[in-house]
Amino acid sequence: MNEEHRSGCPINLSLEVFGDKWSLLIIRDMIFGGKRHFRELLRSQEGISSNILADRLKMLVQIGMLTKADDPSHKQKAIYSLTEMAISLVPVLAQLGAWGRVWLPVSEELSIRAKLLEEGGPAMWEAFMNELREEHLRIVADTKRDAPGVRAHLQTAYEAVVARKQAEAGAPTT
Amino acid sequence: MNEEHRSGCPINLSLEVFGDKWSLLIIRDMIFGGKRHFRELLRSQEGISSNILADRLKMLVQIGMLTKADDPSHKQKAIYSLTEMAISLVPVLAQLGAWGRVWLPVSEELSIRAKLLEEGGPAMWEAFMNELREEHLRIVADTKRDAPGVRAHLQTAYEAVVARKQAEAGAPTT
DNA sequence: GCAAACCGGTTGCATATTGCAATCGAACGT
DNA sequence: ACGTTCGATTGCAATATGCAACCGGTTTGC
Secondary structure, three states, X not given: OOOOOOOOOHHHHXXXXXXXXXXXXXXXXXXXXXXXXXXXXXXXXXXXXXXXXHHXXXXXXXXXXXXXXXXXXXXXXXXXXXXXXXXXXXXXXXXXXXXXXXXXOOOHHHHHHHHHHHHHHHHHHHHHHHHHHHHHHOOOOOOOXXXXXXXXXXXXXXXXXXXXXXXXXXXXXX | OOOOOOOOOHHHHHHHHHOOOOHHHHHHHHHHHOOOOHHHHHOOOOOOOHHHHHHHHHXXXXXXXXXXXXXXXXXXXXEEEEOHHHHOOHHHHHHHHHHHHHHOOOXXXXXXXXXXXXXXXXXXXXXXXXXXXXXXXXXXXOOOOOOOOHHHHHHHHHHHXXXXXXXXXXXXXX
């Protein structure tokens, strides 16, 4: 336990890790967006700049939330993977998303995933975490293996909302 | 929906509210520490400075997480109260505390509350939220009214750990 | 075989945020 | 009358962020 911490409070220590405007968004994009590469993460909804992204990735790797590896198919591509430490943030993100959906001016398409995750409850969070473990840690869960995947489900719902909104904008029924 | 937001994602919007190192600690001290006054909040574990505290309180009031009122017994004391928006952060704080307890170098005395809250589960969170509503919103829950109070329970556990640690330091059994 | 696009960053610089310590005037306790 | 407490505010130095241009190497498309 090195002594650069302000206190041993779990909330405080958590904030020391992602108490800024960007770190958690990177985790979000990796978990929900399936992003693994620098250039993919650079195209976030919120427009992170490359120096901040590079800095945060370095920090997240250093504290053990991510690992970095070479992409065998591409000599200068790096692949970032979630560690168990990051994967176990899923319940936190689910609760935070549920809270934000109620109290903040969210858009429908960007909050549909939060809604489904909230409705799915802890069972769905567990399934999602197992899926992420397989993908990022190459650990195969001993539970069921036939469902179409939580992320794919969330992604489909997101795209459906986007498509519907575009259709409404094209032929508005107002 | 004003257009100063980076995106309509619930995670992003949440970070725009408390994506810094201090805002959530103020909420934490009000929820778990029962603090209501500026001077009390100034004595945080982490040592917030008065200009930052003043700035964050102003912001939290403005976005509707807190309300500010005059203390009738003390003409220049201000009383800060949690709104429902802040009270409903309890599940988020519980999950975040649970995560931090596993992955970060927490101290025993400052994480005992997180442990109890985790073990108590959603039922305990609800009881705690009802307690906070009575205290901050003067809303009396129609459910049971005889338990000794969740915060008092957490506080007692905290003090017990502190007392035990002091005793061990005084007469170490190592 | 060659140019264009893509790869993960880095650099320089302007602006914004934070941290720290001292201080404020009003009100309070004694 | 006097020191303390109240919720802040001020000035200033240090740090973090935002922005845009740029880097050398790699891969793609033709």
